[in-house]
Amino acid sequence: MTLSLHERIRTDIESAILSGKLAPEDRLPVEHELMQTYQCSRMTVNKALSALAAAGLIERRKGAGSFVGRPHAHSMILDVPDLPVEVAKRGHVYGYQPLVRKLRAAARGNAEEEFLAGGRRLLQLDGLHSADGVPLAVERRLVSLAAVPAIADADLEKEPPGTWLLRHVPWTEAETRISAVPADAEIARLLKTPAGTACLLVERQTWRSSERITAVRQYFLGTAYHLVARFGSSRP
Amino acid sequence: MTLSLHERIRTDIESAILSGKLAPEDRLPVEHELMQTYQCSRMTVNKALSALAAAGLIERRKGAGSFVGRPHAHSMILDVPDLPVEVAKRGHVYGYQPLVRKLRAAARGNAEEEFLAGGRRLLQLDGLHSADGVPLAVERRLVSLAAVPAIADADLEKEPPGTWLLRHVPWTEAETRISAVPADAEIARLLKTPAGTACLLVERQTWRSSERITAVRQYFLGTAYHLVARFGSSRP
DNA sequence: CACCTTAGAATGTATAGACATATGGCGCAA
DNA sequence: TTGCGCCATATGTCTATACATTCTAAGGTG
16 A cells, blocks of 8 residues: 555654654644655645644644644544344344333423423333343333334334434434443343342433434443443544 | 635535435535535635545545445444543542552463563552542552553652553553443442442553553442443534 | 834645546447 | 447645734844
8 A cells, every 4th residue: 555645744743653752742843844854845744734633643733833732532432333233243143122112202391301202202112132042231212203203113023223223314413321320120120130230321312413313221231241442543 | 713615615515414415325516516616726625525534424436426424323432531630520629549559560370461561560550539539439550561661650649540641651542341340349348339339340451552551440430420422523 | 121013933724737546437349 | 238448527646836824932122
């Protein structure tokens, strides 16, 4: 793979930073110096530096210069895979068992549900995910019929609603809360575990430009499942 | 805030995609059309489209055109903030209490520790994070002295080692595992909670181009802490 | 010594043109 | 009809230049 010139400049500086040769707050060579070093025009240097700035590796200050940015630990890439895919990838047989399918109005006084419903009704979909027949997670989901009327006719016996939504409804924004909670009586019964067992609770809301689509709570058996987040070179 | 021309083109297309006006796989106007629309040069249009491609919103194919990319649901941005900063942001007083500081060799037979040590010794650093004096998390950390010799002389009485490392050691890759576990006897004692309480376990390893730097296990009181991951337009 | 002004330095944005390279469709020939 | 080759199309890269904007530091003034 032959790199273009601006890519070469970019990777040169990138590796100088990542190897520690250039430390945070250090000043980079100014554009005219890099022009001489690489014998190229300023636009080419500018493209390389702008890309590094967009990636957050350096900070550029008009009139002052370019500086190595502080290492930012605050954001990583979290893998949130589709459960059937993830279970299959680990070599197990995935199973989904619907438990509740209820068309209802938003609970009075529950601001979150009322906002999700948007005046219309909600579809409540609870179910149990399993791997090789062993319970893995309980899911409690609400879908806004205002945003996704088509789900009323969907076949959700075998396919979990999350997978169906992923395929049929493009969403643009999502927020996931991750915490640990003890299993209450019903969760414990469904997961076939003693009450109070540590569970990984994943709460996710997705919406499309201010129109709420779905809210879901997934209770994972703490010892049987984990999430992985990465930060690094591998960007698919 | 007045946007520059290439930023305006970029945000125009971005909002067309996010609002659904442009669906995945749709073809974008070619560069010459956008030049006419915005009455500007090709480089300006190119800059806008290249930025969108770098952000993964569109895909560009040489000779073919530019196309709206598929929404990738499998990766989200996980906030992994520095604990002191996060606690302060919530309006509490952060505290750190060192518990163990031990220079030792890697445990025999523990492949993970031996790899981290790289032939030299490890520094074990355990401590307790608290908010307003209330225990928040127990941290058990190992630092490779081969990779970070300077930490042997660092003052880690008030500042947690994670914060010290963040400021002094640039790392390039990290992996975080998130799961839920019951508190064992010692964790429970330190967190002042009954044994078996659900804890959020965050395990993180960081390294710099194949040289391991540190491995840490943080046990958060399940009810007192949660992680948040986002996917969406908001990119700071 | 403190404060203000100013010139230079460095980045931000934009233009017009040139050549390179991958793609896909159309027409021609077997 | 099928397969091949060519060419228009579209993006990728780079140059040289111009002017705008912002920061820094030097130097002069009170």
